[in-house]
Amino acid sequence: MPELPEVEIVRRGLEPVLNGNTIAACHLFAPALRYPFSANFCTLLDGGTITASRRRGKYLLIDLDNAYCLIWHLGMSGRVRIYRADDEERHARIKHDHVVFEMSDGSVIVFNDPRRFGFMKLERQSDLDASAPFNKMGPEPLGNSFNGDALGAAIKNKKTNIKAALLDQNVVAGVGNIYACEALYMAGIDPATLACDLKKTHVEALARAVRAVLVKAIEAGGSTLKDYRQTDGSLGYFQHMFGVYDREGKPCPDCTCDVIVRGGVQRIVQNGRSTFYCPVRQK
DNA sequence: AGTGTCGCCTGAATGC
């Protein structure tokens, strides 16, 4: 799923049915997703009014007026559907619908997650910043505190490759496999370079590229490979703008070489994850 | 402490 841009698009879709609205009824159709639901999960949500909805990294955070925050992660395959109050389909459940929120205005929010790698848990708002995973999480890449200096400080002692370092949520929040590949391509950096060995100019270019690729992906409605959808069911479009991701053997956008001879975009495995890159433009 | 590997789960794509 969902990396930062996809979660942000979902957050924007949820905003109009959340803010100021009340959860009239919470329904669970599975005892657990990634983790078991706590025994008082629905009790704490039923009747709760939403006071704020935010995103931190790949997490949705929904504050309630009872001092709790719903921490919601979409995992790899999580989808959110929103039915409006006047939509007659809104009570039709489909396979892998695990959580349903009936809202006081008649709208319905459904969490569908075939692989069940997603989760929901409740935490006191006052404990949120001090608790995992937020207590060690890196800066928001689209926020003011993320720049070349911040990225440089976070990776200067890292002895792993820069691709794996970008996937570390404690370095920068919200970057996953797709956008790590794309940002490295955009910055012209070999993904195998050790993070601690990156030159300052490369670190600065990478910070700019991370920000730029995420902004572009949000503008395009995210990337739909298999599972991801916007909350109204529509697809993302950023997958059509990939430079390297899932493009093994194809030319990269800036390609000037003979793909037959050079082989085009390469796929390698780093730390158990696929990395796509252009050996000509990323050195 | 930091880093790398594995498993969680289902479904789609691929290979035989």
Place this chain on the structure above:
DNA sequence: TGCATTCAGGCGACAC
């Protein structure tokens, strides 16, 4: 056609 295998956006437990 059908069955087995492989792989997928993430995360955390674990071993080293």
